Amino acid sequence: MNIDQIIEFLMEERPPGMEVDIKAEQVDYVCDAFMQLPAQAHVEIEAPCYIIGDVHAQYYDILTYFKKFGIENVKYVFLGDYVDRGYQAIETLMLLFCFKIKYPDNFILLRGNHELADVCTSYSYNNCLLAEVQERFQSEEIILKLLKVFDYLTLSCAISKKILCVHGCVTSKITSISQIQEINLPFNPCGENSELAELVKGLLWSDPISDLESKDLAIDNYFNIRRGIGELVPEHIISEFLANNNFDVLMRGHEAPEDGFKVGVSGKVWTVFGASNYYKQVNQVQGSVVCEIQKDLGLKMHIFRSDIQ
Numbered sequence: 212m213n214i215d216q217i218i219e220f221l222m223e224e225r226p227p228g229m230e231v232d233i234k235a236e237q238v239d240y241v242c243d244a245f246m247q248l249p250a251q252a253h254v255e256i257e258a259p260c261y262i263i264g265d266v267h268a269q270y271y272d273i274l275t276y277f278k279k280f281g282i283e284n285v286k287y288v289f290l291g292d293y294v295d296r297g298y299q300a301i302e303t304l305m306l307l308f309c310f311k312i313k314y315p316d317n318f319i320l321l322r323g324n325h326e327l328a329d330v331c332t333s334y335s336y337n338n339c340l341l342a343e344v345q346e347r348f349q350s351e352e353i354i355l356k357l358l359k360v361f362d363y364l365t366l367s368c369a370i371s372k373k374i375l376c377v378h379g380c381v382t383s384k385i386t387s388i389s390q391i392q393e394i395n396l397p398f399n400p401c402g403e404n405s406e407l408a409e410l411v412k413g414l415l416w417s418d419p420i421s422d423l424e425s426k427d428l429a430i431d432n433y434f435n436i437r438r439g440i441g442e443l444v445p446e447h448i449i450s451e452f453l454a455n456n457n458f459d460v461l462m463r464g465h466e467a468p469e470d471g472f473k474v475g476v477s478g479k480v481w482t483v484f485g486a487s488n489y490y491k492q493v494n495q496v497q498g499s500v501v502c503e504i505q506k507d508l509g510l511k512m513h514i515f516r517s518d519i520q
């Protein structure tokens with residue numbers, strides 16, 4: 212067994228949505244190799260690169276992106292939420308982990324709130340990771356292994372020192388990027404009430420809102436009343452963080468804008484979504500958006516449609 216063979220097998224031509232017959236031993240092997248890599252809570256890369264938002268187990272979407280933009284000598288930042296809701300979380304994780312193992316500097320995999328044990332093992336979500344694993348492998352060990360790997364996922368990534376990527380949002384508790392840099396991985400914030408666990412959960416769960424909306428809601432301590440966890444972070448807090456840490460823009464996933472892409476907070480917060488048919492009838496573009504950051508930090512949006520129902 213080796214990583215190249217697994218990649219080749221995963222990328223064989225198949226009809227979109229068709230399950231790939233991955234064996235438990237292969238999952239185990241890839242997870243172990245992934246955990247051997249140096250794990251950093253915050254990483255820095257240089258543009259150009261592609262930014263891909265939540266893909267939610269829609270494996271055919273990432274295959275489409277790789278086909279279009281290539282793999283070798285191409286940098287990707289994935290913003291998290293690889294699992295739940297869709298039906299191919301295993302294929303999605305395996306391919307992304309394999310590419311990370313093969314090209315560690317070119318594949319940045321951020322952690323999303325769905326890469327938390329209490330989310331992806333909860334049946335309150337449509338087709339959670341646990342349900343998929345139970346159906347495909349008659350083994351408790353695989354889910355435990357995957358949950359272990361999630362604790363090694365990166366929390367934030369700076370692109371050319373100017374664009375900061377996280378899954379949810381920076382929060383009122385984070386004033387300096389060094390607070391993220393200093394986090395030692397692996398780290399599991401589930402079931403912990405420490406300040407550090409709150410900080411990490413905040414990064415994964417929070418949403419930005421305008422100052423006006425924040426004033427209207429009049430909530431204490433920015434509590435995220437929409438999700439019950441993390442913060443609703445007002446514009447001025449985000450702007451202050453970006454200015455103090457010398458960033459121009461915050462790039463994040465976590466929400467599904469109807470057009471696959473949304474700009475907020477006076478142009479300083481960009482939300483991108485990577486699951487193409489997530490909204491089905493509602494999504495105005497019926498597609499996802501991949502954000503290309505060019506070498507001069509110019510921005511190009513790529514819209515993808517999906518025919519999968």
Ligand SMILES: [Mn+2]
Pocket residue numbers: 265292323324325378415464465466
């Ligand atoms: Mn999310």
